[in-house]
Amino acid sequence: MTVLRLSGITKRFGPLVANDDISFDLKKGEVIALLGENGAGKTTLMNILFGHYVADEGNIEAFGQLLAPGDPKAALAAGIGMVHQHFTLADNMSVLENIALGTESLWRPRLDRSLARRRISQLSSDFGLAVEPDASVASLSVGERQRVEILKALYRDARILILDEPTAVLTPAETDALFRTLKMLVANGLSIIFISHKLHEVMAVSDRVLVLRSGRLAGERTTARTTRRELATLMVGQEVTPPKVAGVARGEALFALERVSTAPLGSGAFLHDVSLTLFAGEIVGLAGVSGNGQAALAGLIAGTENPASGKMLVRGKLVGGWSPRAALDHGIARIPEDRHAVGTIGDMSVTENVIAERYRSSPFCRRGFLDWKAAKHFAEGLIRDYDVKCPSPEARIRLLSGGNMQKLILGRALDPEPAIVLANQPARGLDVGAVAYVHGKLLDARARGAAVLLISEDLEEIVALSDRIVVISKGRLSAPSGRGERTIGEIGELMAGHSEVAA
Amino acid sequence: MRLEPKPAPSFAATLAYPLAAIAATVLIASLLVLAAGASPFSVFYLVAKGAAGSQFALLETLTRATPLIFTGLAVAVAFRAKLWNIGAEAQLYIGAVVTVVLGTGALPLPAGLLIPIIMLAAMAAGALLLAGPALLKTRFGVDEVVTTLLLNFIVLLFVSMLLEGPLKDPMGLGWPQSSKVVADAQLPRIIQGKRLHFGFVIAVAAAVVAWVIMKKTVLGYEMRAVGHNPEAARFAGIPVNRVLMKTALLSGGLAALAGFSEVSGLKGNLTLDLSPGFGYSGIVVAMLAMLNPLGVVASAIFVAGIFVGADAMSRAAGVPSYIADVMVATALLSMVTAILFSRYRVRWR
Secondary structure, X not given: OEEEEEEEEEEEEOOEEEEEEEEEEEEOOOEEEEEOOOOOOHHHHHHHHOOOOOOOEEEEXXXXXXXXXXXXXXXXXOOEEEEOOOOOOOOOOXXXXXXXOOXXXXXXXXXXXXXXXXXXXXXXHHXXXXXOOOOEHHHOOHHHHHHHHHHHHHHOOOOEEEEEOOOOOOOHHHHHHHHHHHHHHHHOOOEEEEEEOOHHHHHHHOOEEEEEEOOEEEEEEEHHHOOHHHHHHHHHOOOOOOXXXXXXXXXXXXXXXXXXXXXXXXXXXXXXXXXXXXXXXXXXXXXOOOOOOHHHHHHHHHOOOOOOEEEEEEOOEEOOOOOHHHHHHOOEEEEOOOHHHHHOOOXXXXXXHHOOOOOOOOOOEEOOEEOHHHHHHHHHHHHHHOOOOOOOOOOEHHHOOHHHHHHHHXXXXXXXXXXXXXXXXXXXXXXXXXXHHHHHHHHHHHHOOOEEEEEOOOHHHHHHHOOEEEEEEOOEEOOOEEOOOOOHHHHHHHHOOOOOOOO | OEEEEOOOOXXXXXXXXXXXXXXXXXHHHHHHHHHOOOOHHHHHHHHHHHHHOOHHHHHHHHHHHHHHHHHHHHHHHHHHOOOOOOOHHHHHHHHHHHHHHHHOOOOOOOHHHHHHHHHHHHHHHHHHHHHHHHHHHHHHOOOHHHHHXXXXXXXXXXXXHHHHOOOEOOOOOOOOEEOOOOHHHOOOEXXXXXXXXXXXXXXXXXXHHHHHHHHHEHHHHHHHHHHHOHHHHHHOOOOHHHHHHHHHHHHHHHHHHHHHHXXXXXXXXXXXXXXXXXXXXXXXXXXXXXXXXXHHHHHHHHHHHHHHHHHHHHHHHOOOOOHHHHHHHHXXXXXXXXXXXXXXXXXXX
């Protein structure tokens, strides 16, 4: 039985076609995986389905009824529930209040707590979604918050559940628990659309896979009768080859943290008694679930944060007066996690962006005046050398795609041949071609003797590139392991915060 | 209703939006003129004639534009770095106070030396006045909109105190006004016997200097970077707080020149009505110029022209000269709206 039918959905943003004539059916009790690179149009499609956007063409039928476009209330009433990538929970309220929020009539002064509590406990026991209804949401872990989000949808009698990148923030164990829940939901007759760009998850959880590529439906496969390789090819339109890692002799210690702690600052964990040494000619991979202290560690190396205690050494010498400028002067190249908010100044030109770290030195600066000719020449060189697609060096960098933006950031960071490279999530959200390019550049830096720290939430990336792997959890680092010394499962255990038992 | 970003507008669009803004301004002002019982055509004709219809009118418009160029530049450079200096009015008055203190005989120097010294001292005072709020912003995160705005009232009361006390003109028949500055401290007139003075030349020169700073220098680059994205600027190693401090000094100094030029070039002494809100109008001037220093000269002349023209029109047509305030305000709102529409598309629901 078909519960949901999308017919000819097209959505344009200016000249960009985010969705191009997309049609598919969802059956009762079925899990469809929507697979595609970031920017392939998955989230746009789901936002149309849920009424956040209005499609330019095409229509949607839920349970045989035409769905009013652009109306999230209609979608909810039709039994469509959505679990967003970024949770939409009120931190200061309890689990019960969050779930019941918006379902009660405005004219009833009080929430019927006992009734709500009964329904929630019924739902959580039915689907293995254990939560404490009276706990405050602020005190919940990421995995628990996701369960609350799913319960919220079920509480509103959702029959179709859309999950947008649900595993991005989960540990491997939490991911397994989520998959078990999804199986139970399906067994109870719900239908699920699972959005992801991770192949192994799609293979594990779905019945059918729809592959989106640059806004078009690139292919549809039955999961049981396809392979990861085939899906990857559909996704990117070409064969994917893993990077080849040549052996490089490890050199001297270039950067070291000795028992460093940082002060608590805003959200995210702070570092606690962390020691780490980066050697010339190696890539160290830092694995971990996001929010476990990566930001603090990256800030420390990048110069935006100072140690509260402990020592920081560059080439064996203690550093003082730490700042982004000092980090650059010590030969540290930084590729920031957020290329839009931190890596680039969107409303300034490509030229202005690529000189941002070096504008005070020759050849760009003469007696307080900028040499725009030299700057433009430098930008043109980077555009050529790093194969950046952009209309001109004068174009605002905001107009470039993520991959081209990242190539410029790489060029800016790596052009001076730095001794130390901090790469924080350098390949996140890029298409496969750009990912391979970024990895190649990091391996090049390693080959000429740079020390590289690669911070990533993508374990496969870490395992493929790193000479040594350390795992960060709650602001503490695990002991490093060499290439192939720990299995993915063991690394996952460390990510979940289970410390290794001495054998 | 939501806004969706548009790709870069075409050249035709960049021209069409400001023209549409002007058309909207004229239309709205016409309705108000009709409501006041006069004919829009004759009123606009009279405004234009009053602003530029004769040598006298034109010179008067340029004279009125002079302080607006200074305050407009002060706002333009500060806003470029997203330092919201709403206190140009206070900086103007401090510049005027310094001009009066040094220019009424305290320094027995020839004009060629005295005027530059007074200018620099006035700039320093205005710069220091804005340095306070900038320091509070960079150190403690205090909102500079509040501090600079409130300083306007504090400084005006301070000036009022000075004019009732230490700076009061003993020959002023009890009026709260200062003595006149000496002849050597006065800026010469551009045309003998007319009110237009060399302050206008200094203002245009300041606009050129500000333009060069913004476009060609390291400081201008840093200011733009800090204004567009302070977090990325800090990450790239740009000393954000130091740049904001330099911006404050530059902006405060420019605004203070307005006070110097009004006293030394036009009025000769300091009174409490030295500025009919030049500091605040500077914000309108800068926004109309889209923060471009050379554009500030043009928009200051435009705004001054409307005020001067409306005065003349009011006498002839009997429509209150407040229509000038309304027209300038409408022009600003239409311009801001036009900029919005040139960057975003509006989607209903």
